[in-house]
Amino acid sequence: MTGAEKNTGSHSFTEKVHLFSRDYLKCCLFILGPGSPNKGYVFTKKLFSKLIGTSQVLEDFLDFHGAKNNKDWYLYRELSAAVRHLSLGGYSQKHILNRLVCYDLPEDDAFERDGRVTLDFLTRSLIKIAPIILDEARRLGIPIPEDEFDGSEFPGIVTGTGLEYNIDDEKKKQPKNYIVKISSEFLNISKHFDQYTFFEPFDVHRIRSLVPEVINEVEVRRYEMLVHNLQSSFDTYVIHGGYVHGRRQLKTLRSHFSVVFHLLQSMGRFLHFYERHLHEAGYRDIYKKVRNQLSFLVDPDILLDRTINYGLFWVCHFLSNGKEIAQAVLNENIDRDVIQVGVPVPRGFHSRPSLLVAKIVQHYGGKVELCAGEGRFDASSVLDIQWAGGKIQNENITHVKFEGDARSLRDLKVLANSNYGEDTMGNGIPLPRELGYLHE
Incomplete structure (x- = not known):
């Protein structure tokens, strides 16, 4: 006997599949209890959690023993996978619906209605699957548990009271x-x-x-x-x-x-x-x-x-x-700063320099303005920068300022020091390594 076999104990495959199926089948019996199929209210996070845990350990056990390659056990294995993934989706949906009151999101009424439609589909699918699982268990000789879960074992997490808010972190920097x-x-x-x-x-x-x-x-x-x-x-x-x-x-x-x-x-x-x-x-x-x-x-x-x-x-x-x-x-x-840099030589802020400046500002997301003379322009907008370029050309401006997000300004200075990615003939040149993200 190998070490792996010793660690499994003396139980046979048959004994263990009975053991790993027991609570899984009890969940199926519970789902099909009084009130089915209009029993969506029983699907609490605790029930979804039980379905997830029992189906996963059964699926892992069956996979270890080659159920995916066995025509007798393949359906039983696939049903356990179905239960696991539908229940994981259901758990997330239940969590969202429980937390909506805390999220305080706009349009939460429409979102809630749509979420309940989704949860209803998942619970109805699980209700349809449960009797097929029980039939497959009987065909495979797996005993159906005589005892069943009680509804009190799967309460919802929501109550009418909340704990006192007594940890004051308002002054935390x-x-x-x-x-x-x-x-x-x-x-x-x-x-x-x-x-x-x-x-x-x-x-x-x-x-x-x-x-x-x-x-x-x-x-x-x-x-x-x-x-x-x-x-x-x-x-x-x-x-x-x-x-x-x-x-x-x-x-x-x-x-x-x-x-x-x-x-x-x-x-x-x-x-x-x-x-x-x-x-x-x-x-x-x-x-x-x-x-x-x-x-x-x-x-x-x-x-x-x-x-x-x-x-x-x-x-x-x-x-x-x-x-x-x-x-x-x-x-x-954001930390704010101001830098003064030269304009692109010889063609000014035409398409390529304007696009590179805008991409840098968009990459970081913070507000940056291009200041040319008395004009202020949105440096995240290619069109705004080109408008600034017209003013710069008309007024023979040789230097401009960028004001705003210090992170963007750091990279804009690097870009300006490389003449905005152009040589003196206006042809494109390789950008400095620090600006590699502009190629994405």
């Missing part, structure tokens, strides 16, 4: 460097996410053209991690407490990226389940058969609709709405 960094990163994420923005619901044909070629699990999880890092940095270095007190503007900003994070969590689970378990991928007959069974239990079109017309739509909405707040927070906390 806010670390401006972290606030600036978080606000800038939020603006950058929003800018990159603009490519996905849409304003009217997509039909299923349009959605299927996007998933998975354009919108997929890998892409969504990448953004999820970026937003999670924002929330983690914010909670660690900016505000440790809750939502009752403190600077409202900062907490409103946090609400925007927090709700986006939880929406991306749900989207990631939905896309994983669709791409791995429902999407046509040319597999063998047994896999196609099981995929068709799962498609009957979890409607792929509705799953995709909730992923895109709910998840993606509201992610875009809150990222877009949060820009103004992030910009205000950023400009309130």
Whole structure:
């Protein structure tokens, strides 16, 4: 006997699959108890958590023993995966709905209604899956538990009272460097996410053209991690407490990226389940058969609709709405400076120099103005800079000032020292290494 076998004890596969199925099957019995199928109220975060835990340990056990390559056990394994991913999505949805009163977001009524439609789809799908799981357990000779969970074991987390707010952090000095960094990163994420923005619901044909070629699990999880890092940095270095007190503007900003994070969590689970378990991928007959069974239990079109017309739509909405707040927070906390630099030789602020200046300012997000004579121009706008260029040429101005975000000014000085990326004939030249991000 190998060391690995010794660590598993003397239990056989049959004994262990019974053991790992027990609470999982009890959850299925509970879901199908009195009041089903109109029993969505029983799906609390605690029940979702139990479904997540029991399905994951069962799925891991089955995978370890090769269930994905066994025609007798494959469906039972796939059902456990379905329960896990739907429950993870449901947990995130429940969390969002519970926290709406704290988020204090604009248009939260429409968002709440849309979220409840999504949660209802998830709970109805789980209710449809539960009896199939029990039937598969019986076919495989797994005993159905005689005892069942009681509803009191899965209470909701919301009560009518709250704990006293007695940790006073109002006088805590806010670390401006972290606030600036978080606000800038939020603006950058929003800018990159603009490519996905849409304003009217997509039909299923349009959605299927996007998933998975354009919108997929890998892409969504990448953004999820970026937003999670924002929330983690914010909670660690900016505000440790809750939502009752403190600077409202900062907490409103946090609400925007927090709700986006939880929406991306749900989207990631939905896309994983669709791409791995429902999407046509040319597999063998047994896999196609099981995929068709799962498609009957979890409607792929509705799953995709909730992923895109709910998840993606509201992610875009809150990222877009949060820009103004992030910009205000950023400009309130940035270090400001003034530099004087020469104008581009010999052609002044034409297209290339104007674009490079604007890209630097947009990269950091803080307000910067180009001052030429008595005129002040928005240095994040190519058009504004070119207007300034006309004034500079007409008045034979040789030097200008930039005022505002010290981070941008540092890089603008580097750009100016390289004649804004041009030689004396107006041809492009390589930019200094510090400005490598301008090539992105």
